[in-house]
Amino acid sequence: MAERIQISVRVNHTLFEREVESQLLLSDFLRHELELTGTHVGCEHGVCGACTVLLNGEAVRSCLMLAVQADGQEITTVEGMASPALAGALHPLQAAFKEAHGLQCGFCTPGFLMTLIPFLKNHPDPTEAEIRQALSGNICRCTGYQNIVKAVQLAAKRMAQSA
Amino acid sequence: METTYIGKPVLRNEDERLLTGQALFTDDVHLPGMLHVAFVRGEYAHARILKVDASAARRRPGVIAVFTAEDLGSYWKPGPLLVPPPPIERLVFNQRTQVPLAKDKLRHYGEAVAAIVAESRYLAEDAIADVIVEVEPLDAVVDLEKALDPGAPLIHEGLNSNLAAHVIQEKGDYHSVFPGADVVIKKRLLYDRGTAAAMENRGVVAQWDAASQQLTVWDTTQAPIPIRNGLARMLGLSESQVRVVAPFIGGGFGPKIMMFYPEEVLIPWIAMQLKRPVKWIEDRWENFFATTQERGQVHEAEIALSADGRILGVKDVFLHDTGAYDPYGLTVPINSQCTLLGPYSVPNYYSEFKAVFTNKPIVTPYRGAGRQHGVFVMERLLDFAAKELNIDRAEIRRKNYLSPEDFPHNHQIIYQDFAPLVYDSGNYSPALDKALEMIGYEKFIREEQPRLRVEGKHAGIGIVSYVEGTGIGPYEGARVTVEASGKVCLATGVGTQGQGHFTAFAQVVAEQLGVDVKDIRVVTGDTREFNWGTGTFASRGAVVAGNACHAAARMVRGKILRLAGEIFQTPEEDLILEGGRVYPRNAPQKALSLGELAARANPLRGAVKPGTEPGLEATAYFGPERGCTASGVHALILEVDPLTMMVEIQRYVVVHDCGRVINPMILEGQIHGGVAQGIGNAFYEQLVFAPNGQLLNASFMDYLLPTASEVPNVENAHVETPSPLNPLGVKGAGEAGAIPTGALFAQAIEDALREYDLEICEIPLSPNRLFELVKERVPQNIEVTLATNEH
Numbered sequence: 019m020a021e022r023i024q025i026s027v028r029v030n031h032t033l034f035e036r037e038v039e040s041q042l043l044l045s046d047f048l049r050h051e052l053e054l055t056g057t058h059v060g061c062e063h064g065v066c067g068a069c070t071v072l073l074n075g076e077a078v079r080s081c082l083m084l085a086v087q088a089d090g091q092e093i094t095t096v097e098g099m100a101s102p103a104l105a106g107a108l109h110p111l112q113a114a115f116k117e118a119h120g121l122q123c124g125f126c127t128p129g130f131l132m133t134l135i136p137f138l139k140n141h142p143d144p145t146e147a148e149i150r151q152a153l154s155g156n157i158c159r160c161t162g163y164q165n166i167v168k169a170v171q172l173a174a175k176r177m178a179q180s181a
Numbered sequence: 182m183e184t185t186y187i188g189k190p191v192l193r194n195e196d197e198r199l200l201t202g203q204a205l206f207t208d209d210v211h212l213p214g215m216l217h218v219a220f221v222r223g224e225y226a227h228a229r230i231l232k233v234d235a236s237a238a239r240r241r242p243g244v245i246a247v248f249t250a251e252d253l254g255s256y257w258k259p260g261p262l263l264v265p266p267p268p269i270e271r272l273v274f275n276q277r278t279q280v281p282l283a284k285d286k287l288r289h290y291g292e293a294v295a296a297i298v299a300e301s302r303y304l305a306e307d308a309i310a311d312v313i314v315e316v317e318p319l320d321a322v323v324d325l326e327k328a329l330d331p332g333a334p335l336i337h338e339g340l341n342s343n344l345a346a347h348v349i350q351e352k353g354d355y356h357s358v359f360p361g362a363d364v365v366i367k368k369r370l371l372y373d374r375g376t377a378a379a380m381e382n383r384g385v386v387a388q389w390d391a392a393s394q395q396l397t398v399w400d401t402t403q404a405p406i407p408i409r410n411g412l413a414r415m416l417g418l419s420e421s422q423v424r425v426v427a428p429f430i431g432g433g434f435g436p437k438i439m440m441f442y443p444e445e446v447l448i449p450w451i452a453m454q455l456k457r458p459v460k461w462i463e464d465r466w467e468n469f470f471a472t473t474q475e476r477g478q479v480h481e482a483e484i485a486l487s488a489d490g491r492i493l494g495v496k497d498v499f500l501h502d503t504g505a506y507d508p509y510g511l512t513v514p515i516n517s518q519c520t521l522l523g524p525y526s527v528p529n530y531y532s533e534f535k536a537v538f539t540n541k542p543i544v545t546p547y548r549g550a551g552r553q554h555g556v557f558v559m560e561r562l563l564d565f566a567a568k569e570l571n572i573d574r575a576e577i578r579r580k581n582y583l584s585p586e587d588f589p590h591n592h593q594i595i596y597q598d599f600a601p602l603v604y605d606s607g608n609y610s611p612a613l614d615k616a617l618e619m620i621g622y623e624k625f626i627r628e629e630q631p632r633l634r635v636e637g638k639h640a641g642i643g644i645v646s647y648v649e650g651t652g653i654g655p656y657e658g659a660r661v662t663v664e665a666s667g668k669v670c671l672a673t674g675v676g677t678q679g680q681g682h683f684t685a686f687a688q689v690v691a692e693q694l695g696v697d698v699k700d701i702r703v704v705t706g707d708t709r710e711f712n713w714g715t716g717t718f719a720s721r722g723a724v725v726a727g728n729a730c731h732a733a734a735r736m737v738r739g740k741i742l743r744l745a746g747e748i749f750q751t752p753e754e755d756l757i758l759e760g761g762r763v764y765p766r767n768a769p770q771k772a773l774s775l776g777e778l779a780a781r782a783n784p785l786r787g788a789v790k791p792g793t794e795p796g797l798e799a800t801a802y803f804g805p806e807r808g809c810t811a812s813g814v815h816a817l818i819l820e821v822d823p824l825t826m827m828v829e830i831q832r833y834v835v836v837h838d839c840g841r842v843i844n845p846m847i848l849e850g851q852i853h854g855g856v857a858q859g860i861g862n863a864f865y866e867q868l869v870f871a872p873n874g875q876l877l878n879a880s881f882m883d884y885l886l887p888t889a890s891e892v893p894n895v896e897n898a899h900v901e902t903p904s905p906l907n908p909l910g911v912k913g914a915g916e917a918g919a920i921p922t923g924a925l926f927a928q929a930i931e932d933a934l935r936e937y938d939l940e941i942c943e944i945p946l947s948p949n950r951l952f953e954l955v956k957e958r959v960p961q962n963i964e965v966t967l968a969t970n971e972h
């Protein structure tokens with residue numbers, strides 16, 4: 019039996035203290051221990067990006083991390099995106115995905131959203147080439163990416179206006 | 182026709198749940214006391230199983246049970262034949278369907294041998310190594326062209342060869358064409374295997390509630406109702422005791438409608454045996470062989486033409502790789518056989534195929550479902566003919582198009598839906614003109630390409646046509662209910678894998694009932710909500726279920742108008758139904774909301790007229806007499822870097838005709854996604870099997886899916902030729918994007934690398950393969966070219 023280790027992780031502003039097995043993936047911890055199932059798992063080998071979450075504000079693949087490595091850290095998942103201040107209203111990026119039809123089955127979407135949050139912070143006015151570059155580590159099998167690119171452009175514009 | 186909701190780019194009802202992480206996918210189901218399954222999978226493509234010893238695994242702490250084929254007792258049975266062969270004369274079909282757990286033999290790599298049930302998935306996976314599977318390896322049949330060799334190893338006992346099927350379909354007399362033929366072109370064309378790679382892997386969760394004697398199954402299936410019916414039969418339960426839920430599904434593309442995957446048969450049974458909820462979620466590695474695949478055909482094709490480029494006849498003899506079993510019957514090769522005819526008038530056609538068993542994963546439809554093979558063959562033949570006859574590529578197509586007067590057009594062969602292949606409607610030249618204009622065909626060829634060539638750039642253009650048989654039967658149904666809140670509930674059987682059913686179907690109902698699309702709650706894919714229907718496949722959702730929604734909504738509309746007419750003492754034609762209210766044309770102040778009307782239609786006290794049905798509700802079904810034929814033209818400009826053989830797509834144009842459009846935004850999304858999969862298929866994705874049948878690239882590191890860097894923006898335009906076969910006039914669109922891409926790539930690459938005079942007769946391509954093809958053509962020159970380019 020694997021060793022059990024006590025961890026405390028802040029997820030979407032809530033502190034969770036749990037005892038977990040050392041081999042438990044962060045993705046499984048979020049999905050199955052905390053039942054935050056918005057983070058999806060498409061490959062578990064770091065290629066598809068579906069499992070992307072924010073670790074202290076940086077996009078990381080939760081399938082490539084162990085839960086114990088998140089001890090003492092701050093994590094944001096798709097469930098924590100809509101600001102509580104806005105009474106659960108969609109984040110501008112989420113709204114843009116809807117308006118630009120940037121999702122079909124929606125399985126890859128949380129990973130794209132999480133990848134894009136830090137990207138837009140660092141590139142408030144991105145070119146299409148920059149957007150495509152930023153998206154190239156996430157796989158979507160439904161949309162052909164075109165409308166995801168459009169959604170990012172729309173979100174950037176909106177976020178610039180409201181900033 | 183004036184519409185309020187149909188034809189509008191209405192934003193999707195389902196998006197909010199998906200965007201906030203609230204949507205329920207199968208792996209999101211958590212139940213108290215749930216157990217987890219991992220499968221022990223065979224590590225040979227072909228082997229005799231001598232012994233399976235699970236005793237050590239059973240002793241491992243945390244393992245609750247291990248099941249082998251022996252342990253299944255009488256529950257062990259080969260799966261049903263999902264699609265019986267169509268009624269074609271002289272057809273040979275050898276049925277060999279997959280088994281729940283391999284018993285005597287392994288027939289493809291990764292076949293499940295034992296199911297380990299444990300307290301966690303981690304524990305179950307740890308126990309896999311404890312199970313000892315003793316085997317005697319056998320030679321594997323991997324190359325489909327060797328499958329029928331006299332000395333080939335036999336995959337199935339009781340058959341004297343690896344022949345799965347043999348089908349000949351003929352129209353006219355191909356041999357009669359020769360005296361008049363000016364040109365005959367004969368080619369060998371290959372189309373290799375690929376996988377759908379939906380982002381969500383498969384999964385099944387089952388819960389048996391002994392107290393209520395109810396079984397609930399969550400399944401990533403495209404066909405929850407047939408799964409329920411089949412499970413009830415297999416488990417000896419009544420259909421009303423089984424509820425199958427296909428919740429949100431992370432992409433389907435065909436392989437999620439196999440019926441029955443071994444895991445779908447086993448997980449519910451295990452839950453009943455152990456009386457605890459059980460979950461199995463496929464991982465990506467398993468998805469590469471436990472989920473079905475598609476492609477794998479070799480064609481020997483021939484076309485005869487007159488000097489002016491008219492098709493006199495086509496002959497095509499091909500081999501189709503069906504994998505280790507053939508539960509999906511002949512759908513894929515029959516699609517290839519039929520779709521080859523494309524939008525063209527082909528007076529004489531001889532088509533013969535043999536489907537063969539190989540020691541590879543099972544082949545069932547994946548987006549396109551064999552259609553791309555037929556299109557590839559025909560479009561390539563036309564390209565070679567155009568070159569030979571010195572006719573423009575677009576013109577040779579136009580010359581052979583069926584003309585609008587030719588519809589309905591009977592191709593005189595049998596289609597996958599068992600009906601004769603009759604095109605319902607079509608008008609092909611406008612789409613071609615539009616595509617030529619959008620891509621700037623003339624200008625590119627006359628000005629841009631020569632200029633680019635002078636600059637040393639290898640740019641090429643391609644243009645191809647295709648048809649897509651869509652919207653086949655048998656039927657779907659829908660129930661529309663106006664609730665006392667004024668909201669409308671729409672229940673239908675076809676699940677959704679991202680096609681926007683929650684919105685498109687709601688638009689169809691909204692159109693009839695005059696309520697906002699947002700006020701229509703669509704429930705799909707849950708047998709408790711609606712339990713008649715077949716599933717989402719063959720681009721049929723919008724056509725078959727869409728028209729059932731339309732029919733049910735019309736009936737409810739009738740009920741609303743009748744009741745309101747009585748209340749207002751107004752003739753029905755003087756009533757207006759809009760904004761969720763109904764009122765007499767000349768007295769809008771009297772308006773009643775649909776909610777009030779629904780309450781009146783369902784009184785709690787008092788008498789109703791004899792024969793009155795309560796509520797504002799109706800159920801309707803739609804079954805088309807046959808499928809409808811969508812069509813389109815794709816055009817592409819690409820540039821090849823002769824140094825790396827990488828291809829960069831500069832423009833991609835799709836002009837598509839799928840009849841009346843319900844939601845252009847969703848439709849375009851379907852096309853974008855299809856094109857992306859087509860591009861993957863054409864240039865990046867290929868399953869590579871070792872001679873022993875082992876898949877060598879079973880991961881996303883090695884099987885390359887196109888990313889945002891490879892997939893271009895697609896420029897779309899629509900032509901609308903409504904289908905006369907259904908009241909909405911719609912045709913399906915789910916697969917169109919993916920169908921002609923291989924043919925298009927081949928043509929455009931040949932054009933870009935014109936100096937090498939390539940003849941591309943295979944898909945998928947890759948930079949490596951392209952390099953080899955060029956090298957075969959000009960063994961010495963290529964080094965020279967490369968050297969020149971380096972400086």
Ligand code: FES
Nearest residue numbers: 060062064067081
């Ligand atoms: S699941 Fe983590 S990258 Fe695919």
Ligand code: FES
Nearest residue numbers: 122123158159160
């Ligand atoms: S929307 Fe289905 S994988 Fe991206």
